[in-house]
Amino acid sequence: MGTEHGAICNSCGHKFRAREGPSMIRELLHCERCGGERWISLLDVPFRSDDKETEELAGRCACGGQYKVHARARCPRCKSSDWREDPEELALFYD
Numbered sequence: 659m660g661t662e663h664g665a666i667c668n669s670c671g672h673k674f675r676a677r678e679g680p681s682m683i684r685e686l687l688h689c690e691r692c693g694g695e696r697w698i699s700l701l702d703v704p705f706r707s708d709d710k711e712t713e714e715l716a717g718r719c720a721c722g723g724q725y726k727v728h729a730r731a732r733c734p735r736c737k738s739s740d741w742r743e744d745p746e747e748l749a750l751f752y753d
């Protein structure tokens with residue numbers, strides 16, 4: 659189950675919403691370079707395929723980075739993956 663929660667960037671202090679983890683029917687990938695999101699429908703993923711196949715399906719981000727299943731969300735302002743959860747923001751579960 660995926661979660662969406664508040665996040666505070668450790669580099670620039672920017673607050674943003676971070677989404678991580680797969681939902682029931684979709685896999686969420688993040689670009690390893692800029693943190694851009696890419697949703698892949700699990701219906702498009704061959705049965706029992708591994709992460710690598712899912713990543714090949716996702717292809718490359720416009721920035722040239724590869725989408726990765728386990729790449730972290732990044733701060734939209736400074737692109738840092740160094741952030742902490744915001745305890746004041748409610749976490750949401752999707753699916």
Ligand SMILES: [Zn+2]
Pocket residue numbers: 667668669670671672733734735736737738
């Ligand atoms: Zn930042």
Ligand SMILES: [Zn+2]
Pocket residue numbers: 689690691692693694719720721722723
């Ligand atoms: Zn990117």
